[in-house]
Amino acid sequence: xxxxxxxxxxxxxxxxxxxxxxxxxxxxxxxxxxxxxxxxxxxxxxxxxxxxxxxxxxxxxxxxxxxxxxxxxxxxxxxxxxxxxxxxxxxxxxxxxxxxxxxxxxxxxxxxxxxxxxxxxxxxxxxxxxxxxxxxxxxxxxxxxxxxxx
Amino acid sequence: xxxxxxxxxxxxxxxxxxxxxxxxxxxxxxxxxxxxxxxxxxxxxxxxxxxxxxxxxxxxxxxxxxxxxxxxxxxxxxxxxxxxxxxxxxxxxxxxxxxxxx
Numbered sequence: 001x002x003x004x005x006x007x008x009x010x011x012x013x014x015x016x017x018x019x020x021x022x023x024x025x026x027x028x029x030x031x032x033x034x035x036x037x038x039x040x041x042x043x044x045x046x047x048x049x050x051x052x053x054x055x056x057x058x059x060x061x062x063x064x065x066x067x068x069x070x071x072x073x074x075x076x077x078x079x080x081x082x083x084x085x086x087x088x089x090x091x092x093x094x095x096x097x098x099x100x101x102x103x104x105x106x107x108x109x110x111x112x113x114x115x116x117x118x119x120x121x122x123x124x125x126x127x128x129x130x131x132x133x134x135x136x137x138x139x140x141x142x143x144x145x146x147x148x149x150x
Numbered sequence: 151x152x153x154x155x156x157x158x159x160x161x162x163x164x165x166x167x168x169x170x171x172x173x174x175x176x177x178x179x180x181x182x183x184x185x186x187x188x189x190x191x192x193x194x195x196x197x198x199x200x201x202x203x204x205x206x207x208x209x210x211x212x213x214x215x216x217x218x219x220x221x222x223x224x225x226x227x228x229x230x231x232x233x234x235x236x237x238x239x240x241x242x243x244x245x246x247x248x249x250x251x252x
Contacts, residue, residue: 102246
């Protein structure tokens with residue numbers, strides 16, 4: 001069974017890069033080839049960064065006051081990341097969808113983070129708490145040989 | 151707050167904004183001040199050089215959208231050049247690549 005990496009950081013953006021660096025290394029444990037590693041890591045980092053932003057901004061209102069508890073589970077086929085907080089719950093239903101046809105006049109200035117996370121990952125779920133819990137999952141594409149070294 | 155790596159050069163009617171490194175929620179607010187100054191200048195043409203930009207998140211995209219809208223509202227044009235790798239993938243994912251001619 002693969003190990004679970006646990007990380008708990010203060011719920012502010014100051015600690016985002018630290019958390020992203022740990023997730024980035026965990027992503028490298030799952031994907032083996034250079035091509036697969038680059039694409040897999042790019043998707044995971046982009047998505048996780050947006051979710052971390054969301055927690056720090058919406059759950060903790062940019063004030064901190066709690067922790068962001070991250071459980072990272074690399075297996076031979078996927079990377080699962082659980083992000084828990086004890087801040088304000090987030091209403092996914094309030095996130096406006098991206099316009100179906102984006103042109104100069106409909107360029108969005110917000111609401112893109114969740115969209116990016118959903119598009120980059122295979123699964124994104126959220127359960128309001130406490131603790132509020134995001135569950136993110138990225139799988140290796142079919143045919144890519146896994147090389148989990150944990 | 152981290153300082154984003156960017157340079158701005160101005161000529162009579164055009165402005166070039168060179169962005170490097172990471173444009174994200176921690177760095178975009180600093181760039182936003184420069185973007186406000188560019189918009190106030192009402193340049194006819196703005197080039198955003200992203201050749202050295204390695205990472206962008208939704209906050210970084212929002213900052214560039216603000217620049218685009220502000221310049222266009224004053225009758226100017228914006229061109230993004232040099233987008234590659236993760237930043238290019240994000241713009242394509244958001245279906246903004248055609249708007250910005252990437």
